[in-house]
Amino acid sequence: MQAKDRLRREYSSFNDLSRQFRMYDEQSIDSLLDDRLRIHMNPNGSDDMSLQRDDCYTPIYPAAHPQSPLLLLRQHNFKLRAYYSNVGNCVQCNKRIRFGVPSLRCRDCPLRCHTECSSQLTVNCIPQPLASTKRGHLSDYVPHVAPMVPALIVHCVTEIEARGLEQEGLYRVSSTRDKVKRLRHKLLRGKATPHLGDKDTHTLCCCVKDFLRSLERPLIPMYHRPDFVLATQLSDPLAVEEQLYLAMVDLPQAHRDTLAYLMLHWQRIAESPAVKMSINNIAVVFAPTLFDDVDLNLSNIVLWQQVLRVLLLQSAGFWAQFLAVEPPLPASSLDDDEWKRENYHSSSAHWQSVKTYFRSMVNLAD
Template sequence: MVLDLSSPAHTLWKTDLYRIQLEAPVPIPILCDDLLPDRPYFLGQDYHGAISHIQAAQLLDTKENGAYLVRTSRSANGEFYTLSLKFNGKIHHYKLYFDPDGALYVGEKRYDCARSLVADGLVTMYIELKAPTILQKLTSVNYQESPYMTLTLNKRKLRILSKQNLVKQNALGNLNDDNGNNNPYTTTDQLSAQTLNDKAEKPHLFKLTTFKGLNWCELCANFLWGFTLQGKKCDDCGVIAHIKCSEKFANDCIPDLKYMRGVFGIELTTLLCAYKANLPFVVTKCVAEVEARGLTTEGIYRLSGFADEIDAIKMAFDKDGEKADLSMEKYPNINVITGALKLYLRILPVPLITFEVHPRLIDAIQHNDMDVQLTSIKHALLLLPKSHYDSLRFMIQHLHRVARHAPINKMNALNLATVFAPTLIHHPPNIIPDVRSDILLLELMINKCDGVFLKSQSP
């Protein structure tokens, strides 16, 4: 980030942290003109070879704050490099960490050269020296009391959050009678559904970001200081925060479509929040086509369509969204539609049956009693995020309808389970999958779908 002091923005919002950054010392490299054969490719002329801390201090002693050099510490037997830096009138020595690509790093931050690291470090050190009370507030700020939350930029977010809270309160109120007592006619399914609905919260997807221009934290309203990777930005909603402040945000991310990159390969809850939908339109549109013209097609879901046409459907969904054309005139081969649907489910970052819930489902089918199996599966499924639960229920109910046409399409519950096991269930790389158990689980869910899922609340 380059600060343009002549810019009109310079005088707009001059917070204390911004003012302090402008006062911070700048990096002054002490260059070495000698040709050093052992100079690493990722270090420049500020590298002085194997010199002691005493020699480094002598070179820096008469220089201004911000002067620095890089050396190989003699006491380290050449195993690591040391940054010697003058700050606040004293000489400081820091171990330099670097990855195999030669990028220097401090914590999560990566720097392409020592000068960038020193520039960023000097600002941070100066702010820590001059504004310790402000920094202490950053770690104790309350998200709901953030001053930024009162600004115009977040009024839309506040309205949406308030509406969501009102819906939850009304739902809880419906579980009580007029006197505020627990309704004796409330069923276990209703209570379980309410628990499931509360899982619609979505965490922010924060990533370290280098910002251009002036930026302020949307939690504490303080300036994001530094010259590179100043803070974190949510990939889904665009909210900006200090690295420490990002840890304080509630799970109230409201994804914005302008940050979405298509629909395939997008985390399911993120996609549904962005489109304000209950089910992914890729699934609903593909299922609608299959049920309209594919239920009696022999080998439905088992046979694959042409890869080029499947890619074309993927591109159409990514580009046109819900308006993607899947009509008979456009794609007469229904196997292309089923191939696109399986591809969408297969490349979800988090599988429809999540890694956390899958072992519980496998445990559930180990019971000998069928009723106990169904009850155990039902309870395990309630641990899924709401978006996954609703989408899985929709798919399993669809596969149940496909299996009812097995005398014609030759795809009974077992055959469908065999096809969809690797699509709906993923296994961590270090786990040897028990494919047989996965197939038995899906076969049971398809055959007994009414017994393992809550009734849909949608009209």
């Protein structure tokens, strides 16, 4: 009887964990007492029936830890076409795409470049979001396939790490509001991916911060904050990692992927001695932005800074496991000209049938 009561206490406490870490599945208390099923509840083979933390959580990291933003690099699906209108400049060299000269356009993202610049291309392929209206939610700006990170953040982070890791004061030195507003409008509303090679790195950093502040819901929503705060109250590093994993899994996918991508980016900045932005400095700068607490007071700010420090101290492999790259949805096999011809013929056939119908009605009236 005592063994059954002890097992019931262990089973009820273990039932509070996520389904992903359950060993008992949906077995009943009586079935767990059966020696024949002991292998399912005690995989280590020992006679101790108590739950060990190593049994319910085993961190699995990718083989290679990401050290560059090329983790999200997705191959472009280029199409060769000659344009007979003004299509702007090449995203790589920032030179104008000449009239009638064949150039490359990606089918998945709004990128255009010269054919000779395709081998030197460093811009990530971020598929366009499905939503046409921007209501201010993070899910309105992310692609429809994983990793769901907004194109604005990916393009700015890629350019910052390409030119700014040896520059002092990233995310600390401000830029003019007019420059940030114009750059944000190009990245969110522009018809093509803009060239960022001539933009100041401080303007790019301020654009990332301004975008995170403008979201309708903060990157870490209010109803998910207790899960992250609980991780700061634990002393065991493995327990902290387990709690953070459970908190990340519960986040919406757009918030989870964006947070993981930014954590990898801020870790690279903290590791660069020339930037002079330690983990504590990054936590001070971004704590109000990520949490965006309505009731901002000193105690809340200190708590969010502590949470952000715990997040930044996790390994790069922990964050990389949330950034699996999925291929975009297959594009249509018809190019633009074929699509126009097909729709033209279908519309012409429709109007021909309408004319025939009215002619028959006129003939009947006569």
